[in-house]
Amino acid sequence: MHDHLNEHRDRIVEDLIGWVRLRSVAGVPEHDIDLVRSANWLAGTLRDTGFPTVEVWGVPGAPAVYAEWCQAPGAPTVLVYSHHDVRAAKDGNWEETPPFQPALRDGRLYGRGASDAKGQVLAHVWGVRAHLAATGRTAPAVNLKFLVEGEEEAGSPHLAGLVEDHRDRLDADLVVFSDTLLWRADHPAICTSVRxxxxxxxxxxxxxxxxxxxxxxxxxxxxxxxxxxxxxxxxxxxxxxxxxxxxxxxVEPSQRMKADLAALPFSEQDWLTRSETRTVGGEEGYTVLERLWTRxxxxxxxxxxxxxxxxxxxxxxxxxxxxxxxxxxxxxxxxxxxxxxxxxxxxxxxxxxxxxxxxxxxxGQEPYRTPEELPALDALAAAVRDGFGTDPGRMGNAGGGPAELLARTLDAPVVFFGTGLPEDRWHDSDERVSVDVLLAGAATLAHLWPRLADLS
Missing domain, CATH: 3.30.70.360 (Alpha-Beta Plaits)
Structure with a gap:
């Protein structure tokens, strides 16, 4: 897996640069055409990867991309969710590069959407390619579906209707939600909840x-x-x-959750530096990580x-x-x-x-927690260990997302895996992504599909 990804490192970066250049800004009418271009860019990339079915679904706000590769009889069906729209950016606030003119510096690619969430989607694309290259398979080990919407940054106002309209196409045993963080590059953690x-x-x-x-x-x-x-x-x-x-x-955090958060490497100074905040505040009686992810x-x-x-x-x-x-x-x-x-x-x-x-x-979006004893969590933990070379911890996500909507509508549990870091500056100027983390994330996903297939 790693050999294939390292061999194609330059191409992966070039792919992300090409996609980030498209100004797929959510909720800004003059960028509606850019959202269409972004959806078509992803659709073409998925076809090039080998997905036999790729469709761009028209949505009143912005198009969504759907793809499926279901040629694994008896294996689980997994739906990957993410988004291709990005937040607005003011050129004058960016110091490293204009937001839609990506630049590679010191192992990081700067540009709007590089981490949130085009980089995360591209990790999935190259994870599939690495999985096929390493195993010699002609199709993924699981029945794989992608749903990449174009309105997440606007609150996903049409997602519920989209899922209802295509309920039979989106049926899955598990949802992999990719719009989250990893904690630290040298100490990845599996996200198990969103607010x-x-x-x-x-x-x-x-x-x-x-x-x-x-x-x-x-x-x-x-x-x-x-x-x-x-x-x-x-x-x-x-x-x-x-x-x-x-x-x-x-609901108070479980003892398991408290122990998981306490086990993460944390210092107040490290947190202030990476989050670029000034001081620590918030609700008394809880640790910083408990305030972030459980309160x-x-x-x-x-x-x-x-x-x-x-x-x-x-x-x-x-x-x-x-x-x-x-x-x-x-x-x-x-x-x-x-x-x-x-x-x-x-x-x-x-x-x-x-x-x-x-x-x-x-x-509005409801909170969601992955069931603590879900077998897919163990498979994901093993895949992260394969991808990053270290045992992962567990964490939460301070932001939200439509995880509860997908879990409820599709009657399927959700696990989270993203390639973002707190220092990636989501929604801020000079957003960036670590190329090394992106490749380790793609390797994780390449290892995940056969491990999920084994669960069947």
């Missing part, structure tokens, strides 16, 4: 229009101050989210008011807005957290302003 996601937007209204502060300053309502006061109450003095009933359904969180993602760009006009703004992102864990649900947020805002907003709260429940 859920609830997104909300609040607008607070004060004066009927922007008003010169010299004319009304003092008695006039200021929506910026009221919004800041409200957001300042989002957490209590112990770092806990202040929504009423927020923790009622939160819920609420974040203020944007605040906009007044004149954020250009010369200030000295006016009290008519409106101030904020975007909130709430990460949930089992057994919280999108509907329950949405109602808790509505009640909290209504009870805490000042009487001198009005407001509008919008919660995108239809785009």
């Amino acid at each position: 859920g996601q609830v997104n909300a937007h609040i607008e607070v209204y004060g004066p009927l229009r922007d008003v010169h502060s010299g004319a009304v300053s003092g008695p006039a309502p200021n929506p910026v101050e009221e919004l800041c006061r409200l957001l300042g109450r989002l957490h209590d003095d112990k770092g806990r989210v202040a929504l009423p009933g927020f923790y009622d359904d939160v 819920p969180a609420a974040e203020v993602l944007t605040v906009v008011a007044g004149d954020p760009v250009g010369v200030a006009r000295g006016a009290i703004p008519a409106m101030a807005s904020a975007d909130l992102g709430i990460r949930t864990v089992p057994d919280q649900t999108v509907a329950q957290v949405a109602e808790q947020l509505r009640r909290w805002v209504a009870e805490n907003i000042g009487a001198g302003v009005s407001y509008e709260l919008t919660i995108a429940e239809e785009a």
Whole structure:
């Protein structure tokens, strides 16, 4: 496996460079055609790999790519899920290279989507190629299906309908979800959970229009101050989210999970360096890794008011807005957290302003945990050992994804394997991927398919 991948290292990098150049930005109409090009690029690559069935499925937001190679009677059927859309990027914030002009430096490829998640999908493609080359097989050892959507970064709003429409085509015994992290290059860990996601937007209204502060300053309502006061109450003095009933359904991490997290190599300084954060905060009574992967969180993602760009006009703004992102864990649900947020805002907003709260429940995602004793986890652990040359640990994923949707709709368990690292700068400027990790991930996947076949 490794020999084949090392022999083709330059070609793998060239493939990823070619794909990253396509500006497949989610949710931006002028890039709709780039999403189509990205889907067609992947479809062509899968055909070149040997998949006998490859289709581009039209979706109102962005096309998805479906492929299947099911020529292993009696073996399990595995569905690989990932995405080919990427987050928007501001060229002026990137220092290593413009976001869609990939550059290879010091063993890392820089570019938007290099790690999240085009690199992860390409690891699957080359994992299949290495598996076939090393075994001499003419088809994978398992019945393999790919579903690579184009709206994950926008919350996968059409994925549920897509899965329902193609339910018979997507039927599987296991889902391999590839949009996650590995912990460290020298100490990989298997992700066993993802948090859920609830997104909300609040607008607070004060004066009927922007008003010169010299004319009304003092008695006039200021929506910026009221919004800041409200957001300042989002957490209590112990770092806990202040929504009423927020923790009622939160399941404590199992002793197995706590032990797995405690076994990972961790130091606060290493974490601060790799995550490029300044200090450690959050909920008291839990370790940093427990806060990341087993506890819920609420974040203020944007605040906009007044004149954020250009010369200030000295006016009290008519409106101030904020975007909130709430990460949930089992057994919280999108509907329950949405109602808790509505009640909290209504009870805490000042009487001198009005407001509008919008919660995108239809785009919310539920949390998911892989069953701890699932045999496929042992197969994955053995494959990671083969691919990286070391025994893996276990971890969670601080972000979300449609894992619960796939598990529930397809009635199949989900295991996670991605090739990202915390220092890969997902959603930030200078996103990057380690080529060595990418190849070790592809080798892991090449070893995974025969190990899963043995489970049958």
